Amino acid sequence: MVMPAYGSGAQPTVWQPVNLDELQALKNELSGKYYFAAGTTLLRTQWEGGLVPVPEHMISLARIPDASGVYVDGDDLVIGALTRLSHCATDVLLQQLPILQSAMNAIAAPSIRNLATIGGNIVSGVGDSIPALLVYDAQLYWLTDNGMEMRSLSSWLNGGRDGSRNPNDVLMRIHIPMENTPLPDANSEQTAVAREISFYRKLGRRETFTASLVTIAFHGEVDIDGHWIKIAIAAGGGSGMAMRLTESEKLLLGGETSVMQASSLAASVMAEFVTYSDAFATEEYRKQTAGNMLGAGLWEALRS
Structure with missing residues (x-):
């Protein structure tokens, strides 16, 4: 022993x-x-x-082998749970996930990022990396009492809401599916992706080293005809659990991209986002802020 x-x-x-x-x-x-x-x-x-x-x-957990580092495993990009936030922020492979790297650079101060791990940020249940990982459909691999088990990040978050999480489980690694979406040739039936639109925003009580009031992430893919073929939107912040905003995603999916969608997206997010009030901000403020941040981000992206 x-x-x-x-x-x-x-x-x-x-x-x-x-x-x-x-x-x-x-x-x-x-x-x-x-x-x-x-x-x-x-x-x-x-x-x-x-x-x-x-x-x-x-x-x-520092001496457990293969629990840190970033590598490719088949169709997945894998991040060891003990990988430092500062490493995630600069890793070459993670440049394929710009929202996640934006999140890494928005967490705490550089000295903290040199010590803190992505696994710890996730297991806190309220980490600022979680909205970014949600839009990338992250899967979590846990060492449980019954061996290794995989759960989606979304299902694990739901376990915090319904009390089904086991605190004895240990997060070992994060898997993110990497979809290959090059432009197809003329005879291909694959839908062509002409553009990706991604952004991450965090609003805090001051610029750094403070819990966020609201954190949002957006990832979308547009085909050559200008229609949304993939949408993923998430919001969280503070001590509230982040969530995918599936109804707001449906609002855009399949439609033609237009700056006019920004206001309707903002209204949808305000209606769908489930959050809370505390001494720093009311529930209504957080909902409105999340909607405005996503609407403004979409407007800026489509105008550029």
């Missing part, structure tokens, strides 16, 4: 398993009296604010 790395007194004992078997054994032995740790940037903030207690044990 793996030995603890350190810990004494009021400080948690930190364990550093070196493979998945050791990790699974520790989960069973410690009986839920632990937190998983990677960059620990969020955990430290929560402890200092008294939001969560310091646990008896911490299980570091």
